[in-house]
Amino acid sequence: MENIGFALEGAWQVLLIGLLLGAGLPAVFxxxxxxxxxxxxxxxxxVDAGHAPxxxxxxxxxxxCFAVVLAGVALGITIVVASGFGKEVSFDHVVPSLVDK
Amino acid sequence: MTPELVILGLVVVTALAFDFTNGFHDTGNAMATSIATGALRPKVAVALSASLNLVGAFLSVEVALTVTNAVIKIQDSDGAPRPEFLADGGEALLVIVLAGLVGGILWNLATWLLGLPSSSSHALFGGLVGATIAGLGFNGVNWAGDGTKLDGVVGKVILPALLSPVIAIAVAAVGTWLIHRITEGVAERYRESGFRWGQIGSASLVSLAHGTNDAQKTMGVITLALLASGEWSDTTSIPLWVKVSCAVAIALGTYLGGWRIIRTLGKGLVEISSPQGMAAESSSAAVILTSSHLGFALSTTHVATGSILGTGVGKKGAEVRWGVAGRMALAWLVTLPMAAVVGAIAWYAADLVGGLPGAVVVFVVLVAASGAMYVRSRREPVDHDNVNADWDGMPTQAKV
Structure with a gap:
C-alpha cells in the first residue's frame, strides 16, 4: 500500500501550493x-455612509494588487502551455523559468 | 472493407461521443458559478468555455498514449498495444476499448440526467476496468501499480477521489473567508461588480486546464485503437485528424452545456455571490494546475465541486445543502463500479454475438440507450433559460 504514502505526500504539496495560489491570490485581488x-x-x-472623500x-x-494577481494568472497559463510543449516551469531558482521536462 | 476496420470505425466514433459527453458533463465545473452570479450570460459563458477548451485541447501536444495504463494492462509502457492483442487486427483490444467507452458514456448520461456532476475520467476508467475484467479476468486490471509510484485503480482513482474534495474545500473556504474579511466595509454593489472580473478570469483558467487535461485522454484512446489495428505505428505522436476531431468534439460538448449539472453546481449546493464564485474558481484553477504539475492528477469535477462547497463553508451564514452534496458523494463512490458493470455487460454482449456483429449490437444498444435518456430529459428540460431558477429540486418548466 505504498500508494497511500505517495498520495498523502502529493496531497500535502497540492494543499500547500493550492492555499498559496488559490486562496492567496484571491485575497490579494x-x-x-x-x-x-x-x-x-x-x-x-x-463606512461614513457615502461621505468618504x-x-x-x-x-x-x-x-x-491587480498586477500581482495578473502575474499569478500568467504563471498559471504558462505552466499549462509549457507542459503541452514538453517543458515545465521550474522554481528551483525562486524566479520561475522554463526548462525541458 | 474488412470487419476489423468497421470495428475500428465504431471505436473511433464511440470515443468521440465519449469526448463530447466529457465536454458537456464538465461545462459546469468552470462556468456554473459565473452563470449563477450573473457574471456571464449563460450562452456567453458556454461559448467562452468551449473556445478555451478548444484552445486547450490543441495546446496539449504532449502524447497521452499511455492513458489506459493507469488502470488496465493492455499497453506496454511506451504506449504500444501488447503483442497478444494484435491477432485478428487487434479485435480483442478494440472490443475491450469499445465496451469500456460504452460504460463511460452511459454512466455520464445517467448522471447528467440526474443533474449530478461526476468525474468523466472515472467513468472512462470504470468502463475500461469492467470490460477488462470481463475480457481478461481480474489480473488484467492494474489494481495498485508496482509500488514505485502512484498508480493503478487505487492510486489513480480511489485515493485522488477521496483527497481532492478535502483539499478543494479547504482552499476555497480559506479563500472565501479571507476575501470577506478583507472587503468588509466595501459597498455591496461595488464589491459584486469588482469580483465579477476576477470570477470570469479564474473560470477561464479552469476551462483552459480542462481542455488540456481531458481531450488528451480520448486522443490517447483513439490512437491506441489505431495502433492495435495497424493503422498507425508511431508511439511518439498522435495523428493530426485525431487531435482535431477530439478538440472539436470536446468543445462542441462544452458549448452544448450540461445545463442540468450547471444548475446543480451553481444553484443547488450553495447560493453563490461573486466573491464566493471567484474564490471557488481560483481554488479549482490552483488545485487542478498544481496537482497535474506535480503528477498527482485530480479529477476536475471533484475539485470544482469541493471548491464550491468550500465557499459555502467559508462564508458566515451561508447555507450549504448537504443533502445535495451527499447525493453527489454517493454518485462519485459508485461511478467506477457502475461504469465497470456497464462496461462488463457490453463486453459480454459483444463476445456472445461475436466478431463484427457483436460490436455492431453493442453500438446500436448504446445509441438506443442514449436516445432514451435524451427523450427522458426532455420531460423536465433544463436549459439556458431556467438554469438559474430558484432551487427546489429540478425546475418544473422553463419560464418563457
Whole structure:
C-alpha cells in the first residue's frame, strides 16, 4: 500500500501550493478591490455612509494588487502551455523559468 | 472493407461521443458559478468555455498514449498495444476499448440526467476496468501499480477521489473567508461588480486546464485503437485528424452545456455571490494546475465541486445543502463500479454475438440507450433559460 504514502505526500504539496495560489491570490485581488473602493470614496464604501472623500493613493494600491494577481494568472497559463510543449516551469531558482521536462 | 476496420470505425466514433459527453458533463465545473452570479450570460459563458477548451485541447501536444495504463494492462509502457492483442487486427483490444467507452458514456448520461456532476475520467476508467475484467479476468486490471509510484485503480482513482474534495474545500473556504474579511466595509454593489472580473478570469483558467487535461485522454484512446489495428505505428505522436476531431468534439460538448449539472453546481449546493464564485474558481484553477504539475492528477469535477462547497463553508451564514452534496458523494463512490458493470455487460454482449456483429449490437444498444435518456430529459428540460431558477429540486418548466 505504498500508494497511500505517495498520495498523502502529493496531497500535502497540492494543499500547500493550492492555499498559496488559490486562496492567496484571491485575497490579494480582494485587497485590490478594497483599495479601489478606498480610492473611489463616496458610495463605494459603507463606512461614513457615502461621505468618504476619494483617496488617489487607493488607486495606486489597487493597481499593484491587480498586477500581482495578473502575474499569478500568467504563471498559471504558462505552466499549462509549457507542459503541452514538453517543458515545465521550474522554481528551483525562486524566479520561475522554463526548462525541458 | 474488412470487419476489423468497421470495428475500428465504431471505436473511433464511440470515443468521440465519449469526448463530447466529457465536454458537456464538465461545462459546469468552470462556468456554473459565473452563470449563477450573473457574471456571464449563460450562452456567453458556454461559448467562452468551449473556445478555451478548444484552445486547450490543441495546446496539449504532449502524447497521452499511455492513458489506459493507469488502470488496465493492455499497453506496454511506451504506449504500444501488447503483442497478444494484435491477432485478428487487434479485435480483442478494440472490443475491450469499445465496451469500456460504452460504460463511460452511459454512466455520464445517467448522471447528467440526474443533474449530478461526476468525474468523466472515472467513468472512462470504470468502463475500461469492467470490460477488462470481463475480457481478461481480474489480473488484467492494474489494481495498485508496482509500488514505485502512484498508480493503478487505487492510486489513480480511489485515493485522488477521496483527497481532492478535502483539499478543494479547504482552499476555497480559506479563500472565501479571507476575501470577506478583507472587503468588509466595501459597498455591496461595488464589491459584486469588482469580483465579477476576477470570477470570469479564474473560470477561464479552469476551462483552459480542462481542455488540456481531458481531450488528451480520448486522443490517447483513439490512437491506441489505431495502433492495435495497424493503422498507425508511431508511439511518439498522435495523428493530426485525431487531435482535431477530439478538440472539436470536446468543445462542441462544452458549448452544448450540461445545463442540468450547471444548475446543480451553481444553484443547488450553495447560493453563490461573486466573491464566493471567484474564490471557488481560483481554488479549482490552483488545485487542478498544481496537482497535474506535480503528477498527482485530480479529477476536475471533484475539485470544482469541493471548491464550491468550500465557499459555502467559508462564508458566515451561508447555507450549504448537504443533502445535495451527499447525493453527489454517493454518485462519485459508485461511478467506477457502475461504469465497470456497464462496461462488463457490453463486453459480454459483444463476445456472445461475436466478431463484427457483436460490436455492431453493442453500438446500436448504446445509441438506443442514449436516445432514451435524451427523450427522458426532455420531460423536465433544463436549459439556458431556467438554469438559474430558484432551487427546489429540478425546475418544473422553463419560464418563457
Amino acid at each position: 480582494a485587497l485590490g478591490i478594497r483599495s479601489l473602493a478606498y480610492g473611489a470614496g463616496g458610495a463605494a464604501e459603507t 476619494p483617496h488617489p493613493v487607493g488607486r495606486l494600491g489597487a493597481a499593484v
